[in-house]
């Protein structure tokens with residue numbers, strides 16, 4: 001049994017840049033590339049398996065045809081999506097629905113709870129995280145009247161920060177931010193404010209104010225995270241969040257360290273450095289920008305090198 005190495009899918013965005021090439025060496029389509037869908041089984045951009053007996057198969061197909069690799073899961077679709085986002089410009093202010101709302105209003109899509117690990121950002125970078133309205137009435141009024149300064153809550157960010165963004169949270173990444181996002185596998189976004197920007201053809205992007213007002217949590221709930229750090233041989237393991245949707249870790253490895261996660265499949269993204277993943281019979285290269293899944297039944301493995309990974313499981 002081998003790890004499943006994945007080929008990312010890239011998305012052009014009005015706010016994207018070229019950091020995905022500069023930082024990770026990816027062959028991006030243009031200098032407005034905003035998103036790398038790194039580990040995805042979503043129909044809008046499924047990853048291809050790159051190696052082994054499943055090479056060339058998409059992750060959604062593998063999930064359907066080989067459920068044993070994922071521990072014979074009860075979920076109909078692969079539940080997670082890992083992305084890297086290059087916010088070269090401000091993203092629109094947005095909010096996502098929860099599972100119950102998306103199921104009814106978005107053709108059975110999943111809701112979208114997400115979280116962000118700040119890989120890098122410019123000095124004094126910010127993001128929009130939550131709002132200041134005290135009631136639905138105030139929220140509705142401020143949105144319709146465009147009182148964005150009063151409405152939006154801004155926070156300062158720095159590399160290494162982590163944010164948990166439950167569905168119903170008003171949010172936006174701002175200019176100069178490179179983020180690894182772990183989220184539910186969903187592509188449903190309700191856009192609240194787009195800074196009145198126009199695309200190359202002079203069009204404004206669509207807003208979804210009524211749905212956004214319906215799904216936004218009022219008042220904003222502050223969802224701070226309290227990372228737990230564990231030192232093990234040659235490694236530091238930080239657990240950022242353990243939620244109903246996903247658990248997310250950072251593994252910082254300097255040397256060689258062993259892992260065992262036998263009952264779960266793991267999503268791994270190398271965000272810094274390089275190394276090797278060593279199973280009892282084989283060795284695999286890991287480098288910055290590599291994304292892979294360790295299937296159920298892979299058994300114990302070790303990682304050797306100097307590297308940082310963001311790791312998640314359901």
Ligand code: ZN
Pocket residue numbers: 094096114171
């Ligand atoms: Zn979002």
